Amino acid sequence: MKKVTSDTEQQSLFWLIKTNSGRLSEADIQNFKIWLKASDDNHKAFRKASLLWRTLAYAPTLSEQPKLLEPEKKLRKKRQINSWYAVAASLVICMFITLMPELEQPTAPSEAEIVSTLELRTAKDEIRQFTLLDGSKVWLGAGSRLLVKLGSSSRHTQLLIGEAMFDINPNPQLPFYVQAGDADIKVLGTIFEVQKRNSGILVKVAKGKVRVAAQNQYRYLEMNESIHFEKNKVLPLPSKINPESFAQWRSKRFHFVNTQLKDVLHKLNRYYKSIIYIDDPSLGDIPITAAFQLNQLEQLLNSLSSIHNFSWHKDVYGNIHIKTNESEISF
Structure with a gap:
């Protein structure tokens, strides 16, 4: 019968092998410290795994061997003992790896395994639901693209741009x-969303569980948890979210926290029928914290313009232009 380990045990085994590999990067070290301090259970599990490692991985020294042996017998005996411990340590490593199936890197299905390949996309100002061949459902936000490869042994998707919400048909034989x-996100539950932003990747879980891996780091997210991370940065710990904040873009409602104006407009331009321009690039760095419906955009701009030094207007095509008050407005 196959032994089943807890997430904490799997993580401790992963870090045990990682820290003994001799190939730890600065990001690895920082991430290991974060994991170790996250809970007492993590610390205890790592100490237990380390003790087992030391017990099996280190051979007794020569001074601990019988001194009555002849020199050549001593050498032969030492080689035998060291060889046995080397084999034992290798077996321990193999055992650790087999106990950590969740840490395997995802492999896209080969051409021979692919059952279905398609690209899902939505137009500007379009939100659409798709049903995959396996019965799973996908919702794409406006101006989004998703590549889908369904194989005989796994199911792989790639979010190229935008937002996607997934309701996955569970199948342990087809991860x-x-x-x-x-x-790289492995689905261990059913309902979650992924947003690909200029500032990084945002993942939220509404039901079930997912594993997020990036930069040789990983985190498990459960119901009503999210994680937002930037490229080449340490993967942060999950944070709790209000269930009402899940996939708000489906109803064209948006929530931004300390987000630069240029990034806010980059997203809104996929949902807004016309185009929103920043005529003065210096305004793009203004931090925005707001929650609003898309049909409240003009009201939002009025509020922001009273706080920050800019004005806005619409041109004859209905496009919105944002510029500083000192700039001369030209039509």
Whole structure:
């Protein structure tokens, strides 16, 4: 019967092998410290795994061997003992790896395994639901693109741009993966969303569980948890979210926290029928914290313009232009 380990045990085994590999990067060290301090259970599990490692991986020294042996017998005996411990240590490593199936890197199905390949996309100002061949459902935000490869042994998707919400049909024999930027997401539950932003990747879980891996780091997210991370940065710990904040873009409602104006407009331009321009690039760095419906955009701009030094207007085509008050408005 196959032994089943807890997430904490799997993580401790992963870090045990990683820290003994001799190939730890600065990001690895920082991420290991974060994991170790996250809970007492993590610390205890790592100490237990380390003790087992030391017990099996180190041979007794020569001074601990019988001194009555002849020199050549001593050498032969030492080689035998060291060889046995080397084999034992290798077996321990193999055992650790087999106990950590969740840490395997996802492999896209080969051409021979592919059952279905398609690209899902939505137009500007379009939100659409798709049903995959396996019965899973996908919702794409406006101006989004998702590549889908369904194989005979796994299911792989890649979010190229925008937002996607997934309701996955569970099948342990066909694991489901989502790639977004540098992030690889393995589905261990059912309902979650992924947003590919200029500032990084955002993952939220409404039901079930997912594993997010990036930069040789990983985190598990459960119901009502999210994670937002930037490229080449340490993967942060999951944070709790309000269930009402899940996939708000489906109803064209948006929530931004300390987000630069240029990034806010980059997203809104996929949902807004016309185009929103920043005529003065210096305004793009203004931090925005707001929650609003898309049909409240003009009201939002009026509020922001009273706080920050800019004005806005519409041209004859209905496009919005944002510029500083000192700039001369030209039509």
